[in-house]
Amino acid sequence: MGKHLVGNHIRRLRFNQDEMTQQQLADLVGVTRQTIVALEKGNYSPSLELAFRIARVFNLPLEEVFFYEDSAKE
Amino acid sequence: MTYQEKKSIVSMFSSILIFVVYCLYMYPKYPGGELSLEALRYWGSFVLILTVVTIIAHIIISIIFNIIFRMTTGEKEPTFADELDKLIEMKANRISFFMFIIGFLLAMGTLVMNEQLQTMFIILIIAGFISDVIGSVMKLYYYRKGV
Numbered sequence: 001m002g003k004h005l006v007g008n009h010i011r012r013l014r015f016n017q018d019e020m021t022q023q024q025l026a027d028l029v030g031v032t033r034q035t036i037v038a039l040e041k042g043n044y045s046p047s048l049e050l051a052f053r054i055a056r057v058f059n060l061p062l063e064e065v066f067f068y069e070d071s072a073k074e
Numbered sequence: 075m076t077y078q079e080k081k082s083i084v085s086m087f088s089s090i091l092i093f094v095v096y097c098l099y100m101y102p103k104y105p106g107g108e109l110s111l112e113a114l115r116y117w118g119s120f121v122l123i124l125t126v127v128t129i130i131a132h133i134i135i136s137i138i139f140n141i142i143f144r145m146t147t148g149e150k151e152p153t154f155a156d157e158l159d160k161l162i163e164m165k166a167n168r169i170s171f172f173m174f175i176i177g178f179l180l181a182m183g184t185l186v187m188n189e190q191l192q193t194m195f196i197i198l199i200i201a202g203f204i205s206d207v208i209g210s211v212m213k214l215y216y217y218r219k220g221v
């Protein structure tokens with residue numbers, strides 16, 4: 001538990017997006033700040049729907065926000 | 075520490091506090107007598123009143139906690155449960171129910187082994203209490219360690 005194969009670049013993308021706060025992102029995608037914290041720490045793999053909503057906020061395709069751990073090692 | 079983590083801790087301590095205070099209040103009122111009607115009525119009322127008191131106390135403590143949380147952090151508490159909250163609640167409830175079922179089976183075991191009837195009630199009540207606390211502990215664990 002705790003280690004997930006699905007990683008993400010949410011923290012970096014938030015800072016590139018005018019230093020968006022966790023709460024702002026949470027409000028935009030309809031979750032609590034706790035969930036954004038868990039995602040950034042790699043403690044939670046989001047549902048496909050939430051993953052798409054987050055990618056849409058950053059105007060990026062899904063695979064530029066989330067990655068499978070194997071592809072990160074490559 | 076986030077709202078959900080703090081709430082789990084408050085819930086855990088309030089459960090312990092409510093149970094201990096209630097037991098200290100009810101203990102001297104035990105009428106005695108193994109199979110007397112009074113004793114059975116005592117245990118029935120013990121469980122029913124404990125349920126009502128626990129619900130009311132949890133609501134009051136939750137309101138006070140939300141007020142203190144707003145005052146100290148300046149943040150507004152989440153008004154909804156998202157997918158992570160629901161998943162954690164489901165996992166914590168599963169472990170909590172499992173603990174209660176173990177207690178329930180133990181309580182039934184005391185009847186089979188011809189133990190005193192009050193032993194069965196005590197085990198049932200303690201199982202309910204432990205399952206409640208374990209539920210809060212597991213929520214805190216999942217919020218901190220992830221699911």
